[in-house]
Amino acid sequence: MALKNTQFLLIAVSFTIFAVGSSNKNFQKGPENWNFKFNYTNEPLRHKESSRRIIVGGSDNWRFGFNYTEWARTNAPFFFNDTLVFKFDPPSDTNTHPHSIYLLPNLWSFLRCDLRWAKLVANTSQGGGEGFEFVLNKWKPYYFACGESNGFHCQSGMKFTVMPLFRWY
């Protein structure tokens, strides 16, 4: 009887160790699968006094076939009150696949390009000229995506996430 109890205790203890061990492993594995690591070595950006005006995609603007997750990673960090500028041509005879801007409500819909609860930020004709301006004026993660072709543009790379930081000077 006493032996049985000891055996049970041993099994319970080793199961607990196993459980803790594997959940640690999952925890360590998790962040590597997330593509949202910021590049904190972008030091010079931190020392500018005023809010910045950043063209999304740089000279590529907001276009199909460009990886904006990659762009956001190499251009992070972004700061509170920075202005993101989205430039894309309005629909026309020569531009039959225009773009748009949506905000997705959470990481889950962002990862899956699920546009069901997305909020329209700029329609297909609002990115012309000097571009569409969006100010990062809330302290929250933003999940941007193109809403065209029923999520296909989003899945092809037209999405990125930004968490604005506060400047400490």
Ligand SMILES: *[C@@H]1O[C@H](CO)[C@@H](O)[C@H](O)[C@H]1NC(C)=O
């Ligand atoms: C981070 O930014 C610095 C400075 O702009 C650059 O030299 C470096 O290659 C970047 N690192 C990565 C991993 O993108």
Ligand SMILES: *[C@@H]1O[C@H](CO)[C@@H](O)[C@H](O)[C@H]1NC(C)=O
């Ligand atoms: C952000 O911009 C708003 C409006 O221009 C301003 O009132 C506010 O002080 C700014 N906040 C920071 C932290 O720069």
Ligand SMILES: *[C@@H]1O[C@H](CO)[C@@H](O)[C@H](O)[C@H]1NC(C)=O
């Ligand atoms: C896009 O939005 C602008 C500004 O709200 C509006 O004037 C225009 O009619 C809209 N265009 C389309 C195609 O929905």
Ligand SMILES: *[C@@H]1O[C@H](CO)[C@@H](O)[C@H](O)[C@H]1NC(C)=O
């Ligand atoms: C964009 O780049 C990220 C990381 O660099 C990668 O994980 C992702 O699969 C790329 N997306 C596309 C659609 O190629």
Ligand SMILES: [Cu+2]
């Ligand atoms: Cu698009």
